[in-house]
Amino acid sequence: MTPTAITPNDDASTLSDEGIEETFADALALLFSVPQVAVTARPGRVWTHANTGIRVCIPLTAKDENWTLQADAVWLASIFLADHLDLFDADSFKYESVLELGSGSGLLGLAIATRFPQARVVLSDYPDEGIINTLKQNIRLNNLEERVSALPLDWNAPETLRSRRFQTIIAADTLWNSQLHLPFCRTLRKSMTPDADIHIIAGLHTGRLTLQRFIETANQQGFDVINTMEYHVSNSKKRGWAQERPEETQEDAAHWLLYINMKRKVDSINYTYFK
Template identity: 35%
Template sequence: MASTPIEDPEDILCGSLQSLYNYEPITLTSAGAAFVYKTSFGPTIYLQTPDTEASNWALHASSIWNSSRFIADHIDSIPIPHEHARILELGAGAGLPGITLALRRPDAEVVVSDYPDAKLIQTLTENVERNVPQGNARAAAYGWGTDTKVALGQRKFDVVVAADTLWNSEFHALLVRTLDMVLEDAGKVYLVAGLHTGRYTLDAFFKAVTKAGFAVESADEMRVDGGETRKWDATRPGADDDRERRRWVVWVVLKRSSILP
């Protein structure tokens, strides 16, 4: 599985940190950069990194995050429960995980969504249309916590995926509300999050989502380079070591707590 960003100065800086100081990058591209990803099952995905209106820069949607590539690299670790399943990506940015799922499961209906910023959604739409010619995926402008029916459709989703959407605790309540609105009763949520804003930010999300009626089915810390997997621990030593934090992502699976194992 290969991925190739077209380098600009910001990308070169990220690469220098990795090569000189053994720092894993958090993001792989910057706004406007092209990115090429070779899937493990055949197709090559060609993406443009979105930009946003200046008023929405705080969304940090103008990058392809390392966690989104991690999902794409491990796409077969996301079980799709049946044919014609509905799959939703939240906070999609360039849309790499959702597009990869659409190509992997052409029988599924995939909605790749992000905040309703005109520039962001235009690029996301172009990425989906360029890479999913069979037409089983579409881009959608959706703001977390708002009514889902117009943007996402009447039916709920069997699978929800999101990459690096937990870094800001101010958005946790909206994300939890959204998950509650969109997920089928027997559905599963697959989240991959970096540790760049600390373990306690993720722990705060776990507390919020369990309070809202979800169960954390699993939470595993996985080395970005694939070298090791260990159970999530909010109090693990070395939490302030930025170099060490960059080497890991947390793979989280959620379900409704009312659903038996």
């Protein structure tokens, strides 16, 4: 299955100047065969993910300075994983308690809740009122209030989780800022059960060096990186992770995503380290 584009609802408002800009950007991507790394729209507009039927509004941050959170888009990594939930082993996937970090619009977590009817999912993002309210709105849009909730979570203050622990943690395109790798890992440690599975996907537009730095930080922080695999965004190709591909152009990199599966190290670190 190839990843689908997110298309506007039939009942969406007619194209404004912003809509024309979106259409122009789509045309450029097709013309030069470069995939968009994110789908953007004016905040509040409802979009539908074709393969799942999930409807999401694009978040608008309540504070202007929070635009750097990059929450005002649906990122290609999230779309790809929502399209390819078969990457998760259905027999071993721990859907009873799922936490999504850096949810943005919440597409990925909502897709998991839709795919696994018994799933209990928490969507989390930086405690900006605009982002969190949009997550709550998107939960209601998809009639998932009974099994999905939204949680404000600052990676620099993961103690807000208190005693909550999750069996599965997912994140899409959250590794682009290497300064947040350590807080991100600490949040993972605070939020995971001893046997939790961690699934992370990131576009290679993030940069191979930045992604390798995260892998090294995760190892240093007591995580066992079990699987690192590169996936092409528009076909079934996959290949092992490489720190460097000297022949790769920026255009080439835009066609690939890195999937990372991690658990805590069992034999080299005591679980008390994760508290």
